[in-house]
Every structure is written in C-alpha cells, then in structure tokens.
Amino acid sequence: MIIKAPRGTADILPIEAKRWQYVEDQIKKVCERYHYDEIRTPVFEHTEVFQRGVGDSTDIVQKEMYTFEDRGGRSLTLRPEGTAAVTRAFVQNKLYGDPSQPVKLYYFMPMFRYERPQQGRMRQLNQFGVEVLGSADPAVDAEVIDLAMTCYQELGLRSLKLVINTLGDKESRAAYRQALIDYFAPVKEELCQDCQSRLNQNPMRVLDCKTDRNHPAMENAPSILDYLNEESKQYFEQVKTYLTMMGIAYEVDPNLVRGLDYYNHTAFEIMSEAEGFGAITTLAGGGRYNGLVEELGGPSTPGIGFGMGIERLLMALEAEKKDIPVDESLDCFVVTMGDEAAKQAVLLVHELRTHGIQVDKDYQGRKVKAQFKAADRYKAKYVLVLGDEELEMQVINLKDMDTGDQIQVPLTELAVIMQEKLQGGK
RNA sequence: GCGGUCGUGGCGAAGUGGUUAACGCACCGGAUUGUGGCUCCGGCAUCCGUGGGUUCGAUCCCCACCGAUCGCCCCA
Numbered sequence: 001m002i003i004k005a006p007r008g009t010a011d012i013l014p015i016e017a018k019r020w021q022y023v024e025d026q027i028k029k030v031c032e033r034y035h036y037d038e039i040r041t042p043v044f045e046h047t048e049v050f051q052r053g054v055g056d057s058t059d060i061v062q063k064e065m066y067t068f069e070d071r072g073g074r075s076l077t078l079r080p081e082g083t084a085a086v087t088r089a090f091v092q093n094k095l096y097g098d099p100s101q102p103v104k105l106y107y108f109m110p111m112f113r114y115e116r117p118q119q120g121r122m123r124q125l126n127q128f129g130v131e132v133l134g135s136a137d138p139a140v141d142a143e144v145i146d147l148a149m150t151c152y153q154e155l156g157l158r159s160l161k162l163v164i165n166t167l168g169d170k171e172s173r174a175a176y177r178q179a180l181i182d183y184f185a186p187v188k189e190e191l192c193q194d195c196q197s198r199l200n201q202n203p204m205r206v207l208d209c210k211t212d213r214n215h216p217a218m219e220n221a222p223s224i225l226d227y228l229n230e231e232s233k234q235y236f237e238q239v240k241t242y243l244t245m246m247g248i249a250y251e252v253d254p255n256l257v258r259g260l261d262y263y264n265h266t267a268f269e270i271m272s273e274a275e276g277f278g279a280i281t282t283l284a285g286g287g288r289y290n291g292l293v294e295e296l297g298g299p300s301t302p303g304i305g306f307g308m309g310i311e312r313l314l315m316a317l318e319a320e321k322k323d324i325p326v327d328e329s330l331d332c333f334v335v336t337m338g339d340e341a342a343k344q345a346v347l348l349v350h351e352l353r354t355h356g357i358q359v360d361k362d363y364q365g366r367k368v369k370a371q372f373k374a375a376d377r378y379k380a381k382y383v384l385v386l387g388d389e390e391l392e393m394q395v396i397n398l399k400d401m402d403t404g405d406q407i408q409v410p411l412t413e414l415a416v417i418m419q420e421k422l423q424g425g426k
Numbered sequence: 427g428c429g430g431u432c433g434u435g436g437c438g439a440a441g442u443g444g445u446u447a448a449c450g451c452a453c454c455g456g457a458u459u460g461u462g463g464c465u466c467c468g469g470c471a472u473c474c475g476u477g478g479g480u481u482c483g484a485u486c487c488c489c490a491c492c493g494a495u496c497g498c499c500c501c502a
Contacts, residue, residue, distance in 0.1 A: 004475095007493070059500055063427080081502090111502075116427070119495070125502060205500095259501065269501095282501060309502030337460045370454080372462035380462095387460060401462075 008115070008123025018326045023313060024108060027128055027151045034147050036106040036130060041085045043110065047075040052295055053084025055261025057202055064113040078112035082129040083262070083289065083305050084296070085109075090133050091298035102134035108310075120280040120312050128313075129286075131305035133293065138235055141266045141288060142242035144304055148270060148284050149248055151308070156322040159273040160283075162249065165256035166236040167204075167264050168228045170291065176227035177203055187217045204257040223254045232265065239266050262289040266304065272312075274319035283316055284308035331358040331422055333380035335371040338388035345386055348396075348411075355415040357422065359384075375401065382421065384414070 005011055012020060031038075047067050054060050066078035079085050086105060090096065095103045108128050115121060130147060132140050145162065152160055167173050180203035188196055191206065198205045207221060228236070243250055250268075258267045267287035286306020293301035317324065334349055336342040345361050352359045360378065362371045375383045385397035385406075396414055398421075399406040409417050 002475095004493070064500085113501080115500075117494085118497090121501075127502060129502095279497065280501080285502070307502055312502055335461070364454095367455085368460055369458085369462070374462090376462055383462080385461060389460085397461085399461075404462085406461085 006123070008117035010122065010124075015326075018328075019314060019324045020310065022324050022326065023155060023310065023317075024128070026154055027108075028106075030147065030151050030154060031106045031130070034104070034143065034150075036104040036147075039086060039089065039105045039107050040109065041079070041082075041089050041107070043112075044076045044078050045085055045088060047077040049084050049088045049296065050077055050080060053087060053262060053292060054081060058259055058261055060113065060259065064115055066112045066114055079109065080111055080113050081260070082107055082109055082111065082127055082307055083131060083260075083292070083303075086129075086131045086305070087133070087289075087292050087296050087298075087303065090131075090301075091293060091296050096134060096293070096299055096301050102132050102140065104130075104132050106130045111307075118280070119278070120309070120315050122311060126310040127307045128310060129305060129307040131303060133301055133303040136290065136302035138238035138266075139242055141239045141304055142246065142248075144286065144306060145243065145250075145268055146246055146248060148286070148306055148308060152270070152283070152313070152316075155313070155317060157272070157274075157313075157316055157320055159275075159316075159320060161251065161271045161273050162268065163253045163256050163271065164239070164243075164250050164266065164268040165253055166224065166228065166232060166239075167257075167267055167287070168224060168232040169235075169264055172224075172228045172232045173264055175229075176222065176224050179222045179227060180204065180206065183222055184217060187215070190215065190217075202257075202259075202261075205259070207255045207257065225254050235265055258285060258287055262292045262295070263287040264290055268306070270308075272316040272319065274316055277316065277319045280312065282309075283312050329379040329381060330360060330375075331380070332360075332382045332384060332418060333371075333375035333378060334359060334361040334384045334386060335368060335375065336361070336386050337368055338391075340388045341386045341391050344391055348384070348386065348414075352415060352418065355419060357415065357418050382418070 028038075047065070050065065051061055056062070060080050065080055068076060070076055086107065090103065090105075106129065108126065110124050110126050112124050114123060117123060128151075130144055132144060145164070149160070149162060168176065181199060184191065184195075184199055184203070184206060188199060191199070195206045204224075207218070240250070240252075256267055256269060258269075265288040267285075269285040270283050271281040272283050273281070284306050286304070288302070288304040290302040292303055293299065332352065334345050336345045349359050349361050360380075362374055364370075364374075366374060372383065380401055383399045383401055385399060390396050390408075394411045395408050396411055397406050397408050398414075398417070
C-alpha cells in the first residue's frame with residue numbers, strides 16, 4: 001500500500017507550483033507598492049497564543065487546532081491563523097518601539113485546521129495576509145481593504161463582492177451582545193441546537209444561522225448599527241467614505257460576523273461570485289483588532305489585517321478562466337550521437353550553464369530520435385547536436401527548432417553564439 | 427462533526443459473478459545505423475483504493491476502513 005499525503009493536505013507539483021509562484025510574485029509587487037514588509041513566523045506556537053488571541057469560544061480553538069505536547073511537555077499548536085501569531089511576534093520583538101509606525105506587514109504562510117476537507121478547504125492551507133499595527137486611523141482600514149481588492153484585480157478577478165460591517169468598539173459590542181441575548185432569550189427553545197449554545201458564547205453568530213434563518217424573531221432582531229456609540233459610528237463612516245473615495249464598491253451587511261473573538265470595529269469579507277464556484281465563496285476575510293496586542297501582553301496598540309486563501313484564489317482564477325502566464329520553454333537541449341559525444345555532453349552543458357544559458361540533456365539513454373522528441377516536449381528553442389564526428393572537428397550543430405535551420409559552429413564560440421541567439425528576443 | 431456521490435494503467439475512460447480487464451492520450455521500440463513535430467507497426471494493468479466476508483469462483487455482491495468530491499457546519 002502506497003503512502004498518501006495526510007487527509008486535507010496536498011502536494012503542489014511543478015506545473016502547479018509555477019502558478020503559485022506567479023500569484024505570489026504579483027501579490028508581493030502589490031505589497032511593495034503599498035509599502036508593506038514581509039514577516040515569517042514559526043509554524044507552531046505555544047497553544048496559549050491562539051487560546052488568548054483567537055478566543056477560547058471560537059470554532060478554531062474549540063475543535064480545529066492541531067495541538068500536541070512536545071517532548072519537553074509544552075503544549076504547542078500548529079498555527080491555525082496568522083493574526084495572533086504575527087501579533088505575538090510584534091509584542092515579543094517590541095516592534096511597537098520601532099520608529100516606523102504603523103508597522104505594516106505581510107506574510108505567506110501555511111495554516112493548519114482540523115476540518116473535514118473539501119475542495120478549497122484544506123487542513124493545511126496557505127494564506128497571504130496583511131497586518132497593520134500601531135494606527136487607529138480609519139484610512140488604514142481602507143488601505144488594507146484596498147490592498148486586498150487590488151491583489152485580486154491585478155490578477156484579473158472581476159466577479160468580486162466586498163462586504164463590510166462594523167462590530168463597534170468594546171463598549172458598543174458589549175451592549176449589542178447583551179441586547180441580542182435579551183432579545184432571543186424568550187424564544188431560545190425554538191432555536192436550533194447550535195444557536196442555543198451560540199447565544200451564550202457568541203450571540204452575533206445566531207444572526208447568520210442558516211437553520212434559523214426563517215424564524216420570525218430574526219426579522220426584528222436588534223442590529224449592531226443601533227448599538228454603536230457615536231465614536232464607533234464615526235469610525236465606520238470614515239472607513240466607508242474612504243472606500244467610496246477610492247471607488248471601491250462595497251455592501252454593508254450588519255449580519256457579517258467573523259468567527260474570531262479579537263475583532264472590533266471594521267470587519268470585511270471578499271467573496272467570489274464567479275459561476276460554478278460552489279458553496280465556498282469567501283476568498284478573504286479580516287478586520288480590526290484593537291485589543292489584541294494588549295491581550296498578548298503588549299502595550300495598547302490598534303491593529304487591522306486580513307487573511308487571503310491562496311488555494312481559493314487559484315480556484316477563483318480558474319472559475320473566471322483567467323490563464324496564468326507560465327513560461328514552460330527551455331532555451332537549449334543537447335542531443336548526442338555516439339559514446340564519446342555522450343560523455344563530452346556532460347562538460348558541454350556545464351560550461352553553457354556557467355555562461356548563464358539554460359540547457360538540459362538526455363539522461364535516459366535515448367536514441368537520437370527520442371532525444372529530439374524530448375527536446376520538443378521541453379519546448380526547446382534550440383537543439384545542439386553533438387556527434388563523435390563533430391567532436392573530432394571541434395564543432396557542433398546548432399538547430400533552431402522553430403525554423404528547422406541548422407548551422408555548424410566551432411565549440412569554442414558556442415557559448416557566445418548561444419548568448420547572442422537567446423538575447424535576440426527568441 | 428453530520429448527510430449524499432464516487433475510487434479501474436502516468437492521465438482520461440469502457441466493462442463483466444467465471445480462462446488472456448476494451449479503447450483513447452501519454453510513454454518506449456521499430457519502419458528511417460546521425461536529426462523532432464505526420465503516418466504505419468509493435469510494446470506497455472499478475473491487476474481493478476485497502477482489509478475482511480458471501481461464493482466452487484469476484485474488479486464487478488455485502489461490510490468496514492482510507493481517500494476524493496458535493497452539501498451542512500465553519501471559514502481562507
């Protein structure tokens with residue numbers, strides 16, 4: 001029985017890896033323009049980072065973490081999301097003391113969640129994410145959202161929907177929370193099993209329950225927008241104003257609730273509306289988390305960020321039939337005839353490579369014809385044919401695979417000629 | 427965690443309770459001792475996800491497990 005990759009994990013094979021590289025490169029360019037710097041944190045953290053950061057009552061912490069004890073008896077957890085990890089690094093490394101504020105970071109890191117796998121939902125998933133720590137300016141919220149949207153747009157995605165909401169500050173959020181509990185308490189028994197427990201742990205989640213969607217109580221349920229204090233309202237208005245100013249279309253959904261405890265004020269999600277994208281439509285999600293740094297032992301510091309699933313991004317590109325430009329060609333392939341030539345080819349490719357030329361040769365002991373077929377398969381632009389006779393005369397045949405033209409050149413001049421040919425825009 | 431569907435060579439895809447498991451693509455070899463993309467010929471699954479059961483006999487029937495996939499939950 002062959003060993004397979006664990007459930008919910010996948011190999012990214014060479015062809016696929018080229019698409020990943022392209023996507024990552026494009027996104028990194030956007031990050032540079034927005035002046036964000038990369039950060040990388042460990043794949044595992046002390047379990048406490050997520051318990052305190054993400055919140056004990058969340059699904060992630062309650063049932064999705066890969067938690068284990070190491071040989072020293074420490075409880076460690078494979079990173080399920082980026083924000084708490086990056087914030088921990090921010091606190092530990094005292095980045096709040098860095099003269100450059102706010103600290104604007106981006107990352108590409110794998111995350112791990114124990115869930116039932118599906119397409120677009122992996123146990124090891126890769127996220128691109130951004131975190132800005134140290135500024136409570138609503139313009140930063142807008143910048144972060146703009147950055148996310150720009151990444152998608154640069155890659156060619158068009159069927160996108162941006163949904164935003166505000167959870168208000170701590171005070172507003174607490175007031176709203178209590179209002180919900182009070183409102184639903186009389187009909188608690190009529191709600192689904194999940195909602196009955198949600199009501200205590202995270203009452204806002206009751207609002208977007210699919211099961212109880214049609215319950216009469218939903219209609220007149222209190223809205224967060226009615227419980228915002230003046231400051232929170234102002235903040236949200238500012239964010240919206242900036243988005244509008246930049247021409248970024250959005251929809252306000254008062255029921256948008258993110259599943260992580262650390263969020264307050266701005267929360268947003270970006271979904272794909274592409275045909276046939278299936279039930280999983282969320283491409284990215286994020287929000288503001290002004291209490292998190294303190295929660296993790298740092299000084300009071302505002303923060304905002306988002307996570308974007310790379311697998312889902314790739315799916316969205318596919319759903320919108322956006323081809324990713326991938327260069328699969330090979331500059332040069334060496335075909336040999338005869339034993340001596342085959343041996344000399346080892347040196348030949350080494351020398352050409354030293355001169356910066358991309359070149360490969362046969363290692364399967366193929367016949368000449370099959371070597372040419374291999375060259376075609378690799379989409380070789382040029383083939384260098386080296387036989388024992390040529391070797392004797394210290395020359396080599398250089399064949400242009402597009403035109404079929406072949407010329408004979410002295411071995412000593414080969415590297416220079418190849419460089420010229422390849423630079424000629426071929 | 428719950429419910430449905432599915433699992434045959436590198437890929438795609440037929441098929442049947444009973445000696446040699448179609449076909450297409452890809453790959454390898456030959457026709458063409460040293461030059462590709464076309465054509466023709468030949469080769470290429472001791473085996474039908476894994477384990478067990480039913481049966482004289484199972485890839486085809488049953489069960490379990492594993493995996494994929496769809497929906498729910500949740501989210502990226």
